[in-house]
Amino acid sequence: MKRYIISRVVQAIGILFGVLFIVFFMLQLTGDPVSLLISRHASPEEVEALRDELGFNRPILVQFTSFISRAVVGDFGKSLRHHQPAMDLILERLPATMELAVAALLISLVLGIPLGLIAGSNPGSFWDVLSRGTGLLGQTIPNFWLALILILVFSVNLGWFPSFGRETWTFMGLTLPTRSVFLPAFSLSLFTMGQLIRFTRSAVLEIRSEDYVRTAYSKGLAAHRVYIRHILRNASIPLISIVGVQFGYLLSGSIYIETIFSWPGLGNLLAESIGNRDFALVQAIAFFSSFVVVTLNLLTDIAYGLADPRIRYE
């Protein structure tokens, strides 16, 4: 297990360096970065001055090493628009995105896993057809379209939920969500829910016919014991990785959903910074999202190892 974890950590660090490399050269590929930053009417002297100020006239390798050495301590420079360190802006927006991501994950877990279990345990039944249908819709309906429909029905017509913005309340120093998170979280959860239904269903179906489940029955165990100890326990292992990957995707913030609901999270910040050509901020967000995904994958791998002794004792 120790070797397994170490190898995963080394892998994760390697990937993050790759990401930094891409983030850096992405900007170079757009041509002359300075021309993106300055008014079209600026004089060549002004352009040269800015280039000098930002260090773009140094050799590329020098620029890259200085970028990396600052990036590893979280310094991506200042946002051109906000005149604040890019990382500070991200951390400021993070709670909103976290709230949305956690809410969306919970919704998809609470709906997706039971539906998947029912479907997998009764293949061909009405519930199976229903669950599979729901799963398919969840994965195919565009979530921004669903978001608009939900706003129309539940905020405009019924007035149950606000149609945009994030409201919170504070209790004993904690910032807590209100119902304003519900519509965006539900829209966002749909894809993950579909994924969970499908994976849970196929995991249960597959494990039901494993030899060791037959052995469990041959021991005379009650059906619910076989189900919980032998089927669910084993079916949950492949789900760990689905949940990990999906949570990473939710946490990196959804541009569509956050924009539609004016949710003050990372996705919104990214959309805004792209619009403003705020390249330091775009770079920082791109790296931050990758960091979140890679970290979650790492945690997923470790959880996987803990849950499955065949990996643990390799």
Add this chain to the structure above:
Amino acid sequence: MGKILEVRDLVTKFYTFDGVVHALSGVSFDLNEGETLGVVGESGSGKSVTMMSLLHLLPSPPARIEGGQALYYGDMHKSYGDMHKSCGDMHKSYGDMHKSYGDMHKSSHSRDISSSRDNQMLKDSIKKPVRGSINETLKDSIKQPVRGSINETLKDSIDRPIKEQIKDAPIQDIKEPVDLLKLDRAGIRSIRGGKIGFIFQDALSALNPVMIIGRQIGENLVEHLGMGADDAKKRVLELLEYVGIPNPGRRYSCYPHQFSGGMRQRIMIALAIACNPRIIIADEPTTALDVTVQAQIIELVQRLTREMNIAVIWITHDLGVVAGMADRVLVMYAGTPVEIAPVNELYTNPAHPYTIKLLGALPIIGEEADHRLESIDGTPPDLLAPPVHCQFAWRCPHAAKRCWQEIPEQREVTPGHHAACFNVA
């Protein structure tokens, strides 16, 4: 010896997209207490389906049991409390068995059941006549505080001459048999694992990969005997020792993939015998193992079943294995039993042309060769549309007109030897 199981005209079909697979068309056989019945036949002949049908272990759909009876003559009507008690006692006399074996050699009453010395003595004692040693055990166990029904029986049996006991069977004959096929869920659950243990072919896939083996064995005890966690663990450790797993204390918490193939099969065996079943069904338990390990496993099962008086149904491809260990042999072909006979009778006087071919395909003893059953010309019939005449007709050198018109029923060759062939006088 009394009957423990009587299977009559078992019919099992699979309703698949391709049509109805007539997997079993009327399987009948008896199993006597404490005997080993070898079941041989080509793959697909219905050996596994027969045994799984008995315990309702086939997936349904597609499987459907459409006829027959499987009468179990054991003591299934006991309440759980009784079972618990008697199993507790069995447990004790099981320990005593070790002890009495020890006594035979050193005539001192060692309390230490789990020492490896005892194990050695167990091995030694195997060479002793079996009946004798069992009765030693019984006598011995009588000296222990007696409680519960099993020991009552034992006491009874002690008062009678040994020969008489061997001749007529104990308790079971008086009991009303139960039809396993008619049992409800709760009924069949108390049979599974509790009265009939199953050993599957591939222990690696038959054991749960993410549960420690100690718990997998212990689950049985908790379910059937209502044991608490501590008692169950103690018993599991004894079982592990008993089936020859070295260092049970440490191995208890290991996962199946951490054992060798042979050790895994021993664990399966411990699991199957945990609740003192009356019958063990072993479905090709050594097919996946190499020859040396195979021999060890066979020896182990023979020893255990002898000591615990368990009847064994041993399914195999390997006629050599059957010859070495079975009391009687059942030959299956295309979902029907074609011949059943005591093992010596079958090998010296086979009656069914299929059996004769099988034996003809055997290599000469001592020759190194693969004596699997696949080496006969022709193929078995299509079970989607089984013929309404002798299933073996187109592979049979003696097929006559009648063989193409009717299905032969079982005929007696000599007492205890039956074959389904018109040529049997």
